[in-house]
Amino acid sequence: MISLSNTYSSLPGRFYAHVRPTSVPQPQMLKFNHALATELGLDGKALDSPAGAEMFGGNKVPEGVTPIAMAYAGHQFGGFVPQLGDGRAILLGEVIDRTGIRRDLQLKGAGRTPYSRGGDGRAALGPVLREYLVSEAMHALGIPTTRALAAVATGDPVYRESVLPGAVLTRVAASHVRVGTFQFFAARDDVDGLKALADYVIDRLYPELRSVDSPYLDLLRRVSERQATLVARWMHVGFVHGVMNTDNCSISGETIDFGPCAFMDAYDPGTVFSSIDRAGRYQYQNQPGIAQWNLARLAETLLPLIDTSIDAAVEKANQVVVDYAAMFQDVWSAGLRRKTGLATAEAEDGILIQSLLDLMQRDKVDWTSAFRKLSDSARGEDTPFWSLFEDRAAADQWLSAWRQRLNREKDDPKRAARMDQENPLYIPRNHLVEEALAAAINNNDLGPFEAFCQILASPYVDQGPDRSRYAQAAPQDGQPYRTFCGT
Numbered sequence: 001m002i003s004l005s006n007t008y009s010s011l012p013g014r015f016y017a018h019v020r021p022t023s024v025p026q027p028q029m030l031k032f033n034h035a036l037a038t039e040l041g042l043d044g045k046a047l048d049s050p051a052g053a054e055m056f057g058g059n060k061v062p063e064g065v066t067p068i069a070m071a072y073a074g075h076q077f078g079g080f081v082p083q084l085g086d087g088r089a090i091l092l093g094e095v096i097d098r099t100g101i102r103r104d105l106q107l108k109g110a111g112r113t114p115y116s117r118g119g120d121g122r123a124a125l126g127p128v129l130r131e132y133l134v135s136e137a138m139h140a141l142g143i144p145t146t147r148a149l150a151a152v153a154t155g156d157p158v159y160r161e162s163v164l165p166g167a168v169l170t171r172v173a174a175s176h177v178r179v180g181t182f183q184f185f186a187a188r189d190d191v192d193g194l195k196a197l198a199d200y201v202i203d204r205l206y207p208e209l210r211s212v213d214s215p216y217l218d219l220l221r222r223v224s225e226r227q228a229t230l231v232a233r234w235m236h237v238g239f240v241h242g243v244m245n246t247d248n249c250s251i252s253g254e255t256i257d258f259g260p261c262a263f264m265d266a267y268d269p270g271t272v273f274s275s276i277d278r279a280g281r282y283q284y285q286n287q288p289g290i291a292q293w294n295l296a297r298l299a300e301t302l303l304p305l306i307d308t309s310i311d312a313a314v315e316k317a318n319q320v321v322v323d324y325a326a327m328f329q330d331v332w333s334a335g336l337r338r339k340t341g342l343a344t345a346e347a348e349d350g351i352l353i354q355s356l357l358d359l360m361q362r363d364k365v366d367w368t369s370a371f372r373k374l375s376d377s378a379r380g381e382d383t384p385f386w387s388l389f390e391d392r393a394a395a396d397q398w399l400s401a402w403r404q405r406l407n408r409e410k411d412d413p414k415r416a417a418r419m420d421q422e423n424p425l426y427i428p429r430n431h432l433v434e435e436a437l438a439a440a441i442n443n444n445d446l447g448p449f450e451a452f453c454q455i456l457a458s459p460y461v462d463q464g465p466d467r468s469r470y471a472q473a474a475p476q477d478g479q480p481y482r483t484f485c486g487t
Contacts, residue, residue, distance in 0.1 A: 226253025
């Protein structure tokens with residue numbers, strides 16, 4: 001049914017633990033991603049079946065496959081934990097997709113592993129469907145992300161604050177190596193392990209570095225570039241990851257772990273959703289700095305490989321970490337110019353855009369709606385935009401300044417269409433996500449979930465008046481939205 005390899009298991013035994021998924025009583029396929037299966041070169045028709053549910057539910061391991069749980073450490077909310085690891089995730093193996101890229105297939109919620117630390121190793125249906133929906137939405141938005149191949153109900157209850165239906169997610173990633181994976185070996189002064197891991201990552205993710213003079217320094221630089229781009233693109237669509245621990249910082253530059261994530265409604269740079277982030281460490285505006293902090297932790301692990309002189313290694317690595325800030329700012333600013341229809345760059349653009357953000361924050365304007373409706377203004381229809389603001393005179397004044405700036409560029413009849421491709425109409429709005437999950441959990445009704453997945457697959461295309469509610473801002477009921485980890 002499926003042929004898998006596992007290059008990670010060729011690394012020394014201390015990198016992982018052999019473990020088989022725990023069987024479940026009634027595996028049932030809830031959602032299968034046929035488009036992704038085709039991309040991976042898999043037979044979707046054969047896998048979207050009772051036999052596929054048995055495999056993706058953890059009951060049957062493909063022939064010749066030796067599943068593993070990966071070891072890693074990590075800083076969690078700033079505190080270092082020397083051993084974490086896949087506590088409820090099991091790597092089945094790897095496939096080569098149709099473009100020649102090696103990609104992991106991992107079961108999330110497949111039972112206890114040696115790294116479970118007392119946990120049950122299971123996942124509830126809600127978090128599994130949330131990760132499926134949001135990760136696929138991120139992919140449709142064009143943001144690097146792990147993806148969801150299958151969601152399988154287990155027939156087993158999961159005990160959290162209440163008794164919940166259990167499920168298993170099959171997650172696909174370019175790699176599951178994290179900053180925390182490097183920290184695991186650094187914490188043990190295992191330089192041989194660090195080198196083996198770095199060489200593996202270079203071979204798999206950054207093969208262009210095999211022949212350079214400073215491969216490990218350049219590895220840090222490549223990861224830094226990808227993280228700068230990733231976090232800026234999150235923020236362009238109002239995404240708040242919610243738990244940017246080093247063990248959730250992917251070396252491949254993909255978004256990973258969708259537990260307490262959410263999308264910002266009304267613009268507020270201090271937006272935080274996670275119920276356990278009481279100090280706001282991972283709020284929207286902090287994400288660029290946290291990514292830099294995580295990169296500094298990666299840099300620390302690579303010092304023995306970068307240079308035999310510790311002082312020289314620190315100087316070289318520190319410069320890469322410092323350079324991250326400028327890289328992020330370049331991507332962030334370029335994206336905001338595209339979102340506001342600017343095709344060229346001028347020195348005062350930052351002031352113009354910041355004045356818009358200030359107005360949005362003051363009037364609690366929905367992030368996604370504001371930028372999308374600015375496209376209408378590019379077509380000459382200002383009412384949709386300024387009607388979002390309480391201070392409409394200030395909004396009109398900003399539009400006037402914006403048009404003066406546009407007039408200094410060549411007239412472009414396609415400007416509004418380009419802006420539509422930068423500003424989504426549909427995102428996983430939190431109230432709609434909760435609506436879909438509640439129907440699935442409480443009523444065994446996957447209809448709202450299926451409909452929302454379909455809409456989010458084309459986030460930049462107006463899908464007509466019948467779907468207008470999916471483009472509307474959340475009702476302002478005064479209740480802060482809170483998200484929770486699925487463990």
